[in-house]
Amino acid sequence: xxxxxxxxxxAVALGADEIAHAIEKHAHAKGVAVTxxxxxxxxxxxxxxxxxxxxxxxxxxxxxxxxxxxxxLFGDLSAHPKALGLTEDLPWLKAQTRLTFARVxxxxxxxxxxxxxxxxxxxxxxALTMEKAAIVAEVTASGLRGRxxxxxxxxxKWKTVSEAVADRKYxxxxxxxxxxxxxxxxxxxxxxxxxxxEGMAIAGVACGATKGFVYIRSxxxxxxRVMQDAVAIAQASGVLGASVLGSGHAFDMxxxxxxxxxxxGEETSLLNxxxxxxxxxxxxxxxxxxxxxxxxxxxxxxxxxxxSIPVIFEKGAEFYKGFGLGRSRGTIPLQIAGNVKHGGLYxxxxxxxxxxxxxxIAGGTASGRPVKAVQVGGPLGxxxxxxxxxxxxxxxxxxxxxxxxxxxxxxxxDDSADMLAQARFAMEFCAIESCGKCTPCRIxxxxxxxxxxxxAKGDTAAIPLLTDLCATMKAGSLCAxxxxxxxxxxxxxxxxxxxxxxxxEAAE
Amino acid sequence: xxxxxxxxxxxxxxLSRHDGMExxxxxxxxxxxxxxxxxxxxxxxxxxKAMNISRAEAHGVMSFYHDFREEPAxxxxxxxxxxxxCQAVGADRVADHAKKVLNLDWxxxxxxxxxxxxxxxxxxxxACGPAALIDGKLxxxxxxxxxxxLLEGLK
Numbered sequence: 218x219x220x221x222x223x224x225x226x227x228a229v230a231l232g233a234d235e236i237a238h239a240i241e242k243h244a245h246a247k248g249v250a251v252t253x254x255x256x257x258x259x260x261x262x263x264x265x266x267x268x269x270x271x272x273x274x275x276x277x278x279x280x281x282x283x284x285x286x287x288x289x290l291f292g293d294l295s296a297h298p299k300a301l302g303l304t305e306d307l308p309w310l311k312a313q314t315r316l317t318f319a320r321v322x323x324x325x326x327x328x329x330x331x332x333x334x335x336x337x338x339x340x341x342x343x344a345l346t347m348e349k350a351a352i353v354a355e356v357t358a359s360g361l362r363g364r365x366x367x368x369x370x371x372x373x374k375w376k377t378v379s380e381a382v383a384d385r386k387y388x389x390x391x392x393x394x395x396x397x398x399x400x401x402x403x404x405x406x407x408x409x410x411x412x413x414x415e416g417m418a419i420a421g422v423a424c425g426a427t428k429g430f431v432y433i434r435s436x437x438x439x440x441x442r443v444m445q446d447a448v449a450i451a452q453a454s455g456v457l458g459a460s461v462l463g464s465g466h467a468f469d470m471x472x473x474x475x476x477x478x479x480x481x482g483e484e485t486s487l488l489n490x491x492x493x494x495x496x497x498x499x500x501x502x503x504x505x506x507x508x509x510x511x512x513x514x515x516x517x518x519x520x521x522x523x524x525s526i527p528v529i530f531e532k533g534a535e536f537y538k539g540f541g542l543g544r545s546r547g548t549i550p551l552q553i554a555g556n557v558k559h560g561g562l563y564x565x566x567x568x569x570x571x572x573x574x575x576x577x578i579a580g581g582t583a584s585g586r587p588v589k590a591v592q593v594g595g596p597l598g599x600x601x602x603x604x605x606x607x608x609x610x611x612x613x614x615x616x617x618x619x620x621x622x623x624x625x626x627x628x629x630x631d632d633s634a635d636m637l638a639q640a641r642f643a644m645e646f647c648a649i650e651s652c653g654k655c656t657p658c659r660i661x662x663x664x665x666x667x668x669x670x671x672x673a674k675g676d677t678a679a680i681p682l683l684t685d686l687c688a689t690m691k692a693g694s695l696c697a698x699x700x701x702x703x704x705x706x707x708x709x710x711x712x713x714x715x716x717x718x719x720x721x722e723a724a725e
Numbered sequence: 726x727x728x729x730x731x732x733x734x735x736x737x738x739x740l741s742r743h744d745g746m747e748x749x750x751x752x753x754x755x756x757x758x759x760x761x762x763x764x765x766x767x768x769x770x771x772x773x774k775a776m777n778i779s780r781a782e783a784h785g786v787m788s789f790y791h792d793f794r795e796e797p798a799x800x801x802x803x804x805x806x807x808x809x810x811c812q813a814v815g816a817d818r819v820a821d822h823a824k825k826v827l828n829l830d831w832x833x834x835x836x837x838x839x840x841x842x843x844x845x846x847x848x849x850x851x852a853c854g855p856a857a858l859i860d861g862k863l864x865x866x867x868x869x870x871x872x873x874x875l876l877e878g879l880k
Contacts (some may be wrong), residue, residue: 397809555814
């Protein structure tokens with residue numbers, strides 16, 4: 218009997234380890250030989266812990282599992298109280314286009330054999346037959362843009378590093394996924410780490426870099442462990458090392474752990490942190506592509522950008538580019554979070570409207586109350602009201618509505634949310650996490666909290682002051698922390714003015 | 726109080742394990758915290774000397790990051806997520822409850838050294854919040870009642 222049960226953090230937080238223990242205990246008591254595979258999550262977090270049992274018809278899903286549901290797994294499966302049918306037929310999963318996450322939840326994350334059997338290493342093998350410039354051109358042709366949030370064309374970044382002349386170059390994977398509502402990087406690293414390793418190896422070959430780092434935040438202990446194990450396996454099997462897959466190209470990598478600083482998700486701050494310094498933002502230029510880690514040319518890419526590379530080389534740039542909308546090509550792993558009925562990860566081509574995502578895919582709020590606002594793109598993203606639910610999910614489309622898609626996380630709030638409190642939190646968070654290098658962010662955020670507090674006390678004269686402060690932060694900050702904090706603040710103010718006028722109304 | 730001779734020997738061992746590593750300071754500070762439960766003040770000059778940086782620089786790095794503690798934490802460490810996705814499902818309410826029950830504010834440790842309450846900004850459990858990290862164990866959908874039973878389990 219083969220049983221799959223995720224090792225994914227979300228599944229573990231909902232009791233997967235206890236279920237695993239119970240399955241092993243029951244199997245032993247019943248004398249049934251069970252192979253328990255701890256896979257990644259299929260992304261349907263409301264069904265976690267999700268157990269799958271391999272049957273001749275396919276993998277059958279059961280969830281959300283509790284300890285009392287375990288014994289019935291050893292009886293008539295179709296009569297199991299938590300039976301959901303075949304996993305592949307679940308509508309939420311079936312409607313997706315899983316390119317980057319094709320193997321997540323399917324395979325044992327630490328089985329290189331299972332990885333290869335599902336198309337793994339095909340992309341790297343192909344890239345190794347190509348010239349450096351041709352590899353870079355393929356990435357450019359795919360239309361892939363930075364999935365960390367900035368949306369910069371990945372191919373252009375690689376070209377700069379590839380053509381730079383230096384004795385050493387580096388590939389740095391930004392796995393400092395600190396934005397609330399985002400967990401795609403975590404799920405990918407926990408569920409299919411070899412995809413990230415393969416993507417980084419292709420980047421290394423394309424750019425002439427021989428060393429890579431994955432900088433993972435310390436809040437992700439499971440991802441750190443799985444990545445470290447996967448790197449060791451890749452080194453032992455010749456995927457990484459002095460000669461990648463016997464090609465003669467050297468590429469090796471190391472996992473590094475952050476230390477709880479949100480700002481280190483900003484690429485120059487991350488590089489300083491990796492060098493062992495304070496995670497202070499660097500002024501640009503020079504670009505990290507020319508003077509990055511230790512002053513050498515460095516590619517800094519997000520996990521999902523790098524993990525999308527293997528499928529581009531496996532299926533071709535044209536295939537990948539065939540998905541999407543406008544200048545947003547390929548697929549995007551939406552992360553649906555907060556107060557939602559169906560939360561989790563949903564990979565689909567760009568172009569769904571916000572309303573389709575929130576009302577149809579997420580199924581509205583978990584509380585059953587009306588949706589008031591959706592924050593898209595993490596703590597630095599704008600709050601969208603229902604009036605903007607027709608906005609299609611794409612980089613330019615969201616920018617056109619004074620928002621951003623960021624790392625594609627969506628936090629849904631019901632009508633009990635107080636948008637003034639959310640605006641205050643945005644400023645408070647910026648004040649706590651500011652690296653302190655530039656004044657608009659360091660001092661502006663503190664003044665921002667004070668100004669929102671004045672408004673909360675009924676001083677509406679402080680509203681123009683807040684708008685003015687936001688303009689200064691937006692234009693004058695060195696990086697996105699101070700520069701984008703105005704997005705949640707101003708969107709809350711402009712779309713939900715009533716929440717900023719309550720005291721005045723009460724007084725009248 | 727840590728015995729300084731023994732401490733220095735354990736530090737030297739950590740430093741030698743990171744010899745030749747590029748940008749080794751963060752991995753070293755993590756290793757020190759794993760070894761001692763915090764980064765003892767006595768460690769900084771030793772680390773600074775080995776890394777060829779000033780004591781001020783070593784202190785500057787250590788104090789920049791939220792993870793590194795100057796003092797040991799309580800026997801149990803409760804970290805509650807304060808980020809937006811958890812707020813949307815009641816994290817503020819759970820945090821207020823925790824502060825009241827434990828009689829602690831953020832970053833405080835109980836007088837008897839039993840427990841420390843820390844905020845954390847996102848564990849990536851945004852679809853099953855409010856999230857918590859209790860003595861290194863991830864927990865999702867933490868409401869007031871669940872928090873009470875988790876705290877009971879620590880006693």
